[in-house]
Amino acid sequence: MVQGVGFRPFVYRLAKKYDLKGNVANCTDGVIVKISGDTGRIDKFKSDILNFAPPAACINNIRLEDIADIKSSDFEILPSVANEKITEISPDIGVCNDCLQDLKSQLHRVNYPFINCTNCGPRFSIVENLPYDRCNTSMSEFEMCEVCEKEYLEVLDRRFHAQPVACNNCGPKYLLNNEDDIEKIINEVAISIDQGKVICIKGLGGYNIICDANNNEAVLRVREVKVRDGKPFAVMFKDFDTIKKYCDVNRKEQDVLESWQKPIVILEQKAELCKSVNNDLNSIGAMLPYLPFYYLLFGKLKTKAIVYTSANSSGNSIVSDDAFARNSLENKVDIFVSHNRAIINPLDDSVVKVVGNNIQIIRRSRGFVPKPVYLNQNIEGVFATGAELKNSFGIGKKNSAILSQYIGDLKNLDVYNFYENSAKRFFELFKFKPKIIACDMHPEYLSTKFAEKLNDKNINGNKIPIVKVQHHHAHIVSCMCENQINEKVIGICFDGAGYGSDGNIWGSEFLICDTKSFDRYAHFDYIQMPGGDKAVEEPWRMLLSYLTKYSIGNVDDLECFKAVQGNEIELVKRMLAKNINSPVTSSAGRLFDAVACLLNICSKQNFDAEAPIRLESILDKSVTSFYPFDFENGILQFGNTLNEILSDINILDASEISAKFHNTIVQAILNIALRIKSDVGLRKVVLSGGVFQNRYLLEKSIQILTKNNFEVYTNRIVPPNDGGIALGQLVVASNYL
Numbered sequence: 001m002v003q004g005v006g007f008r009p010f011v012y013r014l015a016k017k018y019d020l021k022g023n024v025a026n027c028t029d030g031v032i033v034k035i036s037g038d039t040g041r042i043d044k045f046k047s048d049i050l051n052f053a054p055p056a057a058c059i060n061n062i063r064l065e066d067i068a069d070i071k072s073s074d075f076e077i078l079p080s081v082a083n084e085k086i087t088e089i090s091p092d093i094g095v096c097n098d099c100l101q102d103l104k105s106q107l108h109r110v111n112y113p114f115i116n117c118t119n120c121g122p123r124f125s126i127v128e129n130l131p132y133d134r135c136n137t138s139m140s141e142f143e144m145c146e147v148c149e150k151e152y153l154e155v156l157d158r159r160f161h162a163q164p165v166a167c168n169n170c171g172p173k174y175l176l177n178n179e180d181d182i183e184k185i186i187n188e189v190a191i192s193i194d195q196g197k198v199i200c201i202k203g204l205g206g207y208n209i210i211c212d213a214n215n216n217e218a219v220l221r222v223r224e225v226k227v228r229d230g231k232p233f234a235v236m237f238k239d240f241d242t243i244k245k246y247c248d249v250n251r252k253e254q255d256v257l258e259s260w261q262k263p264i265v266i267l268e269q270k271a272e273l274c275k276s277v278n279n280d281l282n283s284i285g286a287m288l289p290y291l292p293f294y295y296l297l298f299g300k301l302k303t304k305a306i307v308y309t310s311a312n313s314s315g316n317s318i319v320s321d322d323a324f325a326r327n328s329l330e331n332k333v334d335i336f337v338s339h340n341r342a343i344i345n346p347l348d349d350s351v352v353k354v355v356g357n358n359i360q361i362i363r364r365s366r367g368f369v370p371k372p373v374y375l376n377q378n379i380e381g382v383f384a385t386g387a388e389l390k391n392s393f394g395i396g397k398k399n400s401a402i403l404s405q406y407i408g409d410l411k412n413l414d415v416y417n418f419y420e421n422s423a424k425r426f427f428e429l430f431k432f433k434p435k436i437i438a439c440d441m442h443p444e445y446l447s448t449k450f451a452e453k454l455n456d457k458n459i460n461g462n463k464i465p466i467v468k469v470q471h472h473h474a475h476i477v478s479c480m481c482e483n484q485i486n487e488k489v490i491g492i493c494f495d496g497a498g499y500g501s502d503g504n505i506w507g508s509e510f511l512i513c514d515t516k517s518f519d520r521y522a523h524f525d526y527i528q529m530p531g532g533d534k535a536v537e538e539p540w541r542m543l544l545s546y547l548t549k550y551s552i553g554n555v556d557d558l559e560c561f562k563a564v565q566g567n568e569i570e571l572v573k574r575m576l577a578k579n580i581n582s583p584v585t586s587s588a589g590r591l592f593d594a595v596a597c598l599l600n601i602c603s604k605q606n607f608d609a610e611a612p613i614r615l616e617s618i619l620d621k622s623v624t625s626f627y628p629f630d631f632e633n634g635i636l637q638f639g640n641t642l643n644e645i646l647s648d649i650n651i652l653d654a655s656e657i658s659a660k661f662h663n664t665i666v667q668a669i670l671n672i673a674l675r676i677k678s679d680v681g682l683r684k685v686v687l688s689g690g691v692f693q694n695r696y697l698l699e700k701s702i703q704i705l706t707k708n709n710f711e712v713y714t715n716r717i718v719p720p721n722d723g724g725i726a727l728g729q730l731v732v733a734s735n736y737l
C-alpha cells in the first residue's frame with residue numbers, strides 16, 4: 001500500500017538525503033524506484049524505506065534488480081500515467097499531528113476543519129474512480145487556490161500531491177443553517193452539547209449523532225432518535241489522558257487508539273459515564289478524535305467525553321445523502337450541521353479489541369477498507385457475496401482480497417440496497433468482472449440470492465459458476481489464509497448460526513480441513529430452537545429447550561423464568577414436544593445464551609450477543625475450576641454441565657459460575673483438539689467464529705492449547721464474526737475451480 005499515502009514524496013526526500021539520482025513512479029501494484037549512486041548510500045536508502053515509511057504505507061516486499069545506468073542528473077517524481085490497472089487506494093487516515101499544528105499556525109488554515117496532507121485525510125470515502133487523483137474524488141468541484149496549488153506542486157511540501165488539499169479560502173465548509181463561519185459553528189455546537197442538546201452532524205463516512213456522554217437525559221434522547229434499545233454507544237474522548245481516567249488501557253491498546261486508523265477500541269471501564277451509554281456493561285467503546293473538526297470542538301467543550309454514533313436508526317444503513325439526512329433527521333435533533341463535501345463511499349467507524357497482544361477486528365470499515373488482504377494464491381475474478389448478518393463482501397484481484405466496508409444485516413431493505421449499490425461500486429472502482437461467485441450454503445440468505453441473481457447474467461453465453469461455501473468452513477479458511485496456512489488443520493468454529501451441510505443450523509464445529517474442503521469431526525449436541533429466530537432474541541426459550549432435552553430442573557423454581565408470561569412457557573413446552581417451528585442447532589452461541597439466562601442475567605436480548613456479553617462481563621477471572629461435560633460419537637453434551645450449574649445457583653456467586661462455565665468450554669476445546677491430534681496427528685489449531693469475540697474464552701483457549709503443544713491461529717485482519725466470511729468464501733471458491 002504505497003499509493004495515496006505520501007510514499008513517493010517520502011522516497012524523493014530520502015533520495016535527496018543520500019544524494020542518489022533517478023526517479024520514482026507508481027506502477028500497477030506498487031512503486032518502481034530507479035536509482036544510481038554510491039552502493040553504501042543505496043543500502044542506507046533501502047533500509048530507511050523499510051524503517052521510516054509514512055504511517056499508512058505498508059510494504060509487503062521489495063524486489064531489487066540491477067539495471068542499465070539511467071543517466072539521470074537529479075532525482076524526480078514521475079507523473080502518474082492514467083493506467084487502467086492501478087487499483088490501489090488507501091483507507092481514510094486520521095488527521096496527523098503536523099496538520100493539528102498547522103491548524104493553529106498556518107495562516108490560510110487556521111481552524112480549517114478539512115485540513116489534511118499526504119500523511120493524513122480522507123481517501124476511500126471520497127474516491128469515485130481510480131487512479132486516486134483529485135479529479136476522481138468529491139474534491140473535484142473545489143478549485144485549489146493559488147497557495148494550495150503551490151503546495152500541491154512543491155515536491156518538498158508535505159502537501160505535495162495531497163489530492164484533497166484545501167484551505168479556508170478554497171475548500172469545503174461546514175454549514176449550520178446558513179452559517180458557514182467555522183468558529184461560530186464550533187462555538188454553537190460546543191455550547192449546545194454542554195447544555196445537554198443532541199446534535200446531528202456530517203462526518204467523514206456518514207452522518208453522526210453526538211451529545212455529552214455525561215448527560216443521561218441527552219443520551220436517552222439519542223437512543224430515541226436511533227430507536228435503539230440497549231446497545232452500547234461509542235464514546236469519543238478529548239484525549240488519551242481522559243480515556244485513562246475512564247478505562248483501563250494497556251500499552252497495546254494505547255497504540256491502537258492512537259494509530260492512524262483511529263478505531264473504536266473496546267476497553268474495560270473503570271469510572272462511570274452516565275448509565276445509558278452502556279447500560280451497566282463493564283466495557284466502553286472508546287475512540288480519539290480523527291477529524292480536525294473534533295479537535296476544534298473539544299477545544300471549546302467543557303465535557304471531555306461525547307457519545308459518538310452513526311445517525312441511522314438501528315438496523316438501517318449509514319446515512320450519507322445530504323437531502324435524506326436533512327429530511328429524516330433535522331427535526332429530531334436540536335442542531336443539524338452539514339458540510340459540502342460529498343461522501344462517495346459511506347463508511348462506519350471500525351471497532352476493534354486487543355486480545356493478548358493482538359488486535360481483533362469486530363467491525364472492519366473506516367481506516368481498514370479497502371486495504372487488501374494479501375494471499376499466497378491467485379483469486380483473480382472471484383466475487384464473494386458474504387453472509388447475511390454483519391455482511392461484508394469481497395472481490396479477488398490477483399493475490400489480493402479486497403473486502404468491502406461493513407454493510408450490515410441484509411434483511412433490512414435499506415441495508416440490502418446499500419449492499420447491491422456497494423457491490424456495483426466495487427466492480428466499477430476496481431474494474432472487476434466476476435468470473436466465479438462464492439456464496440454461503442444457506443438457501444435463504446439474501447447474499448445467496450444475490451449470487452443467484454448475478455449468476456443469471458451471462459458472460460459470453462455462459463452462466464457465471466457459483467460455489468456454495470459452508471459457513472463455518474469459510475470462517476476457518478478466513479483465518480487460515482490470513483495466516484498463510486495451506487495444510488490441513490484443526491478448525492474450531494464457535495458461532496451464532498450457519499447453515500450446515502446436513503441442513504441443520506450449525507455453530508460449534510470441530511473441523512479437520514484445508515482451504516478447499518472439510519470433515520466435521522465433532523460438534524455440540526443438537527438442541528431445538530423453539531420459535532426459530534425468536535429463540536435467539538429470547539434466551540429463556542433456549543434454556544427451556546436445554547432443560548427439556550436433558551430432563552433437568554424444575555422451571556417453576558427458577559428465578560429466570562419469573563419474568564416470562566406463564567402461558568408463553570406452556571406454549572414453548574408444547575412447541576418442543578410436538579416439534580413445531582423448532583429447528584435444531586449445534587450453535588455454541590445458543591448455549592452461552594441459555595447459561596446467561598439460567599444465571600438470570602439476560603432472558604431477552606436487546607442487541608446482538610447481549611446475553612454472552614453480559615455473561616462474560618460478570619466473570620470472576622480468578623476462578624480456575626470447571627464443570628463436567630460428555631463426549632460420545634462426535635457429540636459434546638452439556639447436560640451434566642447445566643445440572644451442576646443448577647445445583648451451584650443458590651450456593652455460588654454468578655461471577656464464579658460464569659467463570660466455571662467458560663472454563664468448561666475451554667476444557668471441551670482442549671479435549672477434542674487432543675483427540676484429533678492423537679487420531680490424525682494435526683497440531684495447528686485455527687479458531688474463528690463470532691463466539692471467539694469473547695476475550696476470556698479466546699485468551700484461555702489459546703493459553704491451554706499452546707501449553708499442550710498446539711500452534712494456535714486467530715483472525716487479526718478480518719473479523720472472526722460474519723464480517724470475515726467473504727475472505728474464506730473467496731479462497732474456498734477459487735480452490736474449487
Ligand code: ZN
Nearest residue numbers: 096099117120
Ligand atoms: Zn496531515
Ligand code: ZN
Nearest residue numbers: 145148167170
Ligand atoms: Zn486553498
Ligand code: FE
Nearest residue numbers: 495497498722
Ligand atoms: Fe458466522
